[in-house]
Amino acid sequence: GAAETRDICADLVGKYRDRYLADRVFELAWTHSQVLLQQINATEADVQLYGRLAASVLYSNSVLRADSSLIIKNLRGQSSLWGYSISGDLPIVLLWIEDQANIMLVRQLIQAHAYWRLKGLAVDLVIFNEDHAGYRQVLHDQIMGLIAAGIKVKRMDRSGAIFVRNADQISEEDRVIFQAVARAIIRDSRGTLAEQMDRRGRVQPKIPVLEPTRVFRSLPPIVEALPRKDLIFFNGTGGFTPDGREYVISTGSEQVTPLPWVNVLANPNFGAIVSENGPSYTWSENAHEFRLTPWDNDPVMDSSGEAFYIRDEERGHFWSPMPGPARGATPYVTRHGFGYTVFEHTERGISSEAWLFVAVDVPVKFTVLKVRNRCGRPRRLSVSGYAEWVLGDLQPKTVMHVTTEIDPQSGAILANNSYNAEFGRRVAFFNVDHATRTVSADRTEFIGRNGTLASPAAMIRSRLSGRVGATLDPCAAMHVVFDLDDGEDREIVFTLGAGQDAADATALARRFRDSAAARKALDAVWLYWKHTLGAIQVETPDPSVNLLANGWLLYQTIACRLWGRSGYYQSGGAFGFRDQLQDTMAL
Structure with missing residues (x-):
C-alpha cells in the first residue's frame, strides 16, 4: 500500500496484520462483488x-x-x-x-x-x-x-x-x-x-534455434572501467578531452552515472536523444507529436525502444556494442561530441565502435557499427538492430494502428500510422546496408513471451521470421551474419528515418544505405558544427567558462532548445515565445 506519511503507513501495517480484520476485508470484497453482479x-x-x-x-x-x-x-x-x-x-x-x-x-x-x-x-x-x-x-x-x-x-x-x-x-x-x-x-x-x-490464432512460424558449434566458455571476471588520464574537469566518471570537443564517460557493471548523461542529436526537423547507455528515442518534425520510437522518461532504468546486439554465432554469446540493454562483461567508453556520440567496447577479442549521428539536412539517423576481430583466429559473428515503432505521441495509443511492409528495392522495413490525424501520410523506415539479412516487424517474436531487451528470444534463434503487416506488436528488427578473419574489420550501417510519404521514405532508405553515404553525412555534421561553433571564440580568466562558451553552450542551445525542443526529461516539441526568446540570449 501507500500513504501520505510514514506514520500513516505504519498504522495501516499494524491494522491489517490482524488476521480477523484481513478476513473481514475479504468478506466485504465478496459482498461488494455480489452486489455488483446483481446490479448488472x-x-x-x-x-x-x-x-x-x-x-x-x-x-x-x-x-x-x-x-x-x-x-x-x-x-x-x-x-x-x-x-x-x-x-x-x-x-x-x-x-x-x-x-x-x-x-x-x-x-x-x-x-x-x-x-x-x-x-x-x-x-x-x-x-x-x-x-x-x-x-x-x-x-x-x-x-x-x-x-x-x-x-x-x-x-x-x-x-x-x-x-x-x-x-x-x-x-x-x-x-x-x-x-x-x-x-x-x-x-x-x-x-x-x-x-x-476460445478461437486460436494463426500458427506462428517456427524459427530454428541457434546451434552452437563451439563450447561456451565461462564469462571473464568483471573488469572495472579505467578512465582516461588526459581528461579535464574529470569528476570520477567523465570529463572533457583537452580540446574540449568531446565529453568522455567510462562505465562498467559497477560504475555507472548517477543519472542519464545525454547528447541531443538534431537538425531543424528531426532528432534523437542518446545517453551514455545507448539510444533513448527518435522523433521526426515534432518531438512530442510524432515520435518514431518510445520516449520512456525513466532516469532510473534508462530504458529504450532501440537496441543493438553483437552475437558470437559459434558459441551463442551476445552483448550490446553500447552499455544497454545487454551490457557486456568489460567496460564501455562513451564519447559525446558535437552532433555525434561514439560507444567503444571490447568483448572476447571483438572490438567495436558504434557511431550515432543525425544528418544535417535530411530526417535520417545513422548507427554505424565498426567491428574488428582481435582474438587471433577467424570468427563468425552477427549484428542485430531493433526499434519499436510509435509513429505518434504514446505507444499504447498508436501500437494497434501501425502497419509495416518491406520495400522490395532497398529491403527496408517501412511503417505507417494512417490513423494519425496530423502525420497519417508519413512513412518511417529502418534499414541496414547488408543484402543478406533477415527481418521481422513482430516485437513479440523478437523479445519473446515475458522477455526483455536485455535477453530477447531472437538471440537464441538462428534468424528472424520475415513477418510484417498489420495486427502485430510493431517493431523493426534486422539480423546480419558475417565472417571476420583475424585482424579484419567490418562496417555495418543502420539507418532510421521518416519520409513525407512512402515514395520519399523509400528514396531516403535507398540513398543512405551504404558506408559511403554515412561517411559523407558524418563529414557534413562535423563541418557544420565546426563552422557554427567556431565563428566566435571567447577568452576569459576561467578555463571552464571558456570551454562551455566556446562550444557546448551554443551547441546545446541550437540542437536541444531550438531544433529538438526536447531533452531526456521533457519531450515537449512545441515552441514557446518566452522559452525560445530566453534560449536565444545564449547565441
Whole structure:
C-alpha cells in the first residue's frame, strides 16, 4: 500500500496484520462483488468471460481483430468516426448482428459494457445491425430494449457509451475503418461469445534455434572501467578531452552515472536523444507529436525502444556494442561530441565502435557499427538492430494502428500510422546496408513471451521470421551474419528515418544505405558544427567558462532548445515565445 506519511503507513501495517480484520476485508470484497453482479444481472461465469474480453481491449489480440489485409486497406484517420458521434479516443468493441436468434450475444456485450464501466474501463460499444430478413425494425427494437433495461441509459451516443447503427447506412470505406480500429470484433455468425474467445490464432512460424558449434566458455571476471588520464574537469566518471570537443564517460557493471548523461542529436526537423547507455528515442518534425520510437522518461532504468546486439554465432554469446540493454562483461567508453556520440567496447577479442549521428539536412539517423576481430583466429559473428515503432505521441495509443511492409528495392522495413490525424501520410523506415539479412516487424517474436531487451528470444534463434503487416506488436528488427578473419574489420550501417510519404521514405532508405553515404553525412555534421561553433571564440580568466562558451553552450542551445525542443526529461516539441526568446540570449 501507500500513504501520505510514514506514520500513516505504519498504522495501516499494524491494522491489517490482524488476521480477523484481513478476513473481514475479504468478506466485504465478496459482498461488494455480489452486489455488483446483481446490479448488472450477471453470473460469475459471465464476468469471467467479460474479463477475458477486456484483456483484448487493453492489449491488442490479433485473434479478435480484423484481418491484416483489411487493416492495410484503411487510409482514413480518426476524424472519419466523428460523423457517427464517435470520438475515437476510447477503445472500440464492434458487434455485428444479423440474426434475431442471436440476440443473446447483444445482451452479453451490453452487460459486459456495463461491467467494464463499473470497473473503470471506458469503452465505446458499436453495434452494427445487419439484419437482411426484412424485419430490421424488430431487431433494432430488441437491441434498444436491452440497452434501456441496462444501467445508465442516459449514456447512449456519448463517449464511453453504446452506439447502434444500421449497417446498410454505412459506406464501405467507413466499414473498413471501423473494423481497422476496433480492439475486438464479435460477429453472431461465428458462434457464441465464449466460442469466439476460445478461437486460436494463426500458427506462428517456427524459427530454428541457434546451434552452437563451439563450447561456451565461462564469462571473464568483471573488469572495472579505467578512465582516461588526459581528461579535464574529470569528476570520477567523465570529463572533457583537452580540446574540449568531446565529453568522455567510462562505465562498467559497477560504475555507472548517477543519472542519464545525454547528447541531443538534431537538425531543424528531426532528432534523437542518446545517453551514455545507448539510444533513448527518435522523433521526426515534432518531438512530442510524432515520435518514431518510445520516449520512456525513466532516469532510473534508462530504458529504450532501440537496441543493438553483437552475437558470437559459434558459441551463442551476445552483448550490446553500447552499455544497454545487454551490457557486456568489460567496460564501455562513451564519447559525446558535437552532433555525434561514439560507444567503444571490447568483448572476447571483438572490438567495436558504434557511431550515432543525425544528418544535417535530411530526417535520417545513422548507427554505424565498426567491428574488428582481435582474438587471433577467424570468427563468425552477427549484428542485430531493433526499434519499436510509435509513429505518434504514446505507444499504447498508436501500437494497434501501425502497419509495416518491406520495400522490395532497398529491403527496408517501412511503417505507417494512417490513423494519425496530423502525420497519417508519413512513412518511417529502418534499414541496414547488408543484402543478406533477415527481418521481422513482430516485437513479440523478437523479445519473446515475458522477455526483455536485455535477453530477447531472437538471440537464441538462428534468424528472424520475415513477418510484417498489420495486427502485430510493431517493431523493426534486422539480423546480419558475417565472417571476420583475424585482424579484419567490418562496417555495418543502420539507418532510421521518416519520409513525407512512402515514395520519399523509400528514396531516403535507398540513398543512405551504404558506408559511403554515412561517411559523407558524418563529414557534413562535423563541418557544420565546426563552422557554427567556431565563428566566435571567447577568452576569459576561467578555463571552464571558456570551454562551455566556446562550444557546448551554443551547441546545446541550437540542437536541444531550438531544433529538438526536447531533452531526456521533457519531450515537449512545441515552441514557446518566452522559452525560445530566453534560449536565444545564449547565441
